[in-house]
Amino acid sequence: MKFTIYQESRQGPREYNQDRLAYSYSKEALLLVLADGMGGHSHGEIAAELAVKTLTDAFQNLAKPLLVYPDKFLKEYIQQIHSTIDSFALVNDLPESPCTTIVAALIQGNKLYCAHAGDSRLYHLRNGRLLSRTIDHSVVQLMLQRNQINREEMLYHPERHVIYNCLGGEKSPNIELAPQREIQEGDILLLCSDGLWTGLDDQTISDILNELPLKLAITQLLDLSESTLGKSGDNLSAIGMQWGDSNYDKLAISTSTMALGATTTIINQVKASASKRSAADVSKLSEEDIEKAIADIQAALHRTRR
Numbered sequence: 001m002k003f004t005i006y007q008e009s010r011q012g013p014r015e016y017n018q019d020r021l022a023y024s025y026s027k028e029a030l031l032l033v034l035a036d037g038m039g040g041h042s043h044g045e046i047a048a049e050l051a052v053k054t055l056t057d058a059f060q061n062l063a064k065p066l067l068v069y070p071d072k073f074l075k076e077y078i079q080q081i082h083s084t085i086d087s088f089a090l091v092n093d094l095p096e097s098p099c100t101t102i103v104a105a106l107i108q109g110n111k112l113y114c115a116h117a118g119d120s121r122l123y124h125l126r127n128g129r130l131l132s133r134t135i136d137h138s139v140v141q142l143m144l145q146r147n148q149i150n151r152e153e154m155l156y157h158p159e160r161h162v163i164y165n166c167l168g169g170e171k172s173p174n175i176e177l178a179p180q181r182e183i184q185e186g187d188i189l190l191l192c193s194d195g196l197w198t199g200l201d202d203q204t205i206s207d208i209l210n211e212l213p214l215k216l217a218i219t220q221l222l223d224l225s226e227s228t229l230g231k232s233g234d235n236l237s238a239i240g241m242q243w244g245d246s247n248y249d250k251l252a253i254s255t256s257t258m259a260l261g262a263t264t265t266i267i268n269q270v271k272a273s274a275s276k277r278s279a280a281d282v283s284k285l286s287e288e289d290i291e292k293a294i295a296d297i298q299a300a301l302h303r304t305r306r
Contacts, residue, residue, distance in 0.1 A: 001030060001107075002256075004249040006215040007268045009237035010222055012195055013230070017270045018100075019193050019237035020048040024056045024265040027065035027258040029108035031056065032239050036120050036193040038099040038166060045270075047098035047168045050088060051081045052267065053291075055104060060263040063108075070106050071177055074115040078102060078167070078175045085168035099168035103134060103191050107183055107243070114178040118166045121197055123190040124181065128210045130202055134178065136194075137165035161194065185244035188214075192221075195236030199225035213249060214240045237268070 011017040018037030023030065035051035037044025058077045059067075067073045081102070089097040101118025114122050119136035135141060139162040140154045154160060165174050188209050197205065200221065208224075209217045218240045225236055245252055258264075 001025070001028065002245045002252060002254045003030060004214050004242045004245075004252045005032075005240065006218050006251060007237075007239040007266070008218055008222060009268050009270055010226065010235065012226060012233045012235050014233075014235050016045065017235045018045040018048055019195070019235045020045070020052040020268070020270065021191070021237050021239055022052045022056050022265060022267040023239060023241075024059045024063075024263060025253070025255060026059075026063040026263045027255045027260055029059075029063045029066055029070075029106065030241075031059045031063075031104065031106050032189065032191055032241060033102065033104040034120055034191040034193060034237060034239055035103075035167075036101045036118065036195070036235070036237070038101070038163075038168075043094060043098040044100060045098075046088065047085045047100035050084050051078075051100050051102050051167060054081050054084055055102075056265045056267065060265060063263060065258075065260050066108055067106070070108060070111075070113040071115075071180070074104055074106060074113060075175050075177060078104065078115055078117065079173070082167045082173050089168075097168045097170070099166045101163065101166055101193070105189055105191060105241075110183055112181045112183045112189075114181075115175050116178075117173045117175050118163050119161075119194045121190075121192055121194075122178075123188075123192075123202075123205060123209075125188040125190075125206055125209055126184060126186070128206070130206045132178070132181065133202065134176070136163070137174070137176070138163045160198075183243050187243045189241045189243075190218075190221075190238060192238040193234070193236060195229075195234035196221060196225045196238050199228035199233065209240065214242050215249075215251060 009019050021034040023032045033055050035048035037048035101120040103116040103120040106113040116134045119138050122134045124131045139159045140157050143149045
């Protein structure tokens, strides 16, 4: 495999950054994942971090160098993330379960597999044209589908950020799997949180991705959305990936020399920021607790597979 990839996350005008994102690859498979912790729920960043770490850890353990059933991997492990989040809330005596959106893309055998819950999106472009985009699990999207509002009204509706499907919480998520697609030389994928796409229409996103080298395109998308939304904005994050080596880029990664059992994971480092949370709250958010929660669920999964 050969691909170019770049990821970046910004806090925006919010008090802290609840977005998490990462990519992981083996010799013959590539995983991209982005999670947006929901600000209306306590500790959304913990839910997002559990999502990203659980999925990338599972990929590292199973992609040797391929996943046997990519669709099944996405659906089952994303469902397990939901259970992990709720278990974490119970063990740590949190007042409510943290919640997060998720969007994940998996490429192997020149096939693209995608799963999502919530309103974090995946865009798939080819030859300057938008081939597909995930459909948000949001109240305004449902209203649009029912002809209750139009696309322009979606932008300003008071419930435009309300979603009905996510990981964490009392309701089990509906993990939507996109139809399997072929991925070709030069194809571009964009995974992004709503903090990016809220300020930009699909055409603008497509134009920028097709006109600029990948890293510059991602930076410009973040700059433009951040300036457009101003103080009304959100955390904003994106992972961009271009498949193949038709457009030479010094960021390009080739897996040709990787060992069959090797994997590499790059988790975007979100800068810590001050918040008004109490010391008692912060003490519940340790890396050790997160790692233990992940280890516990992985052990349970291992027992189930046996």
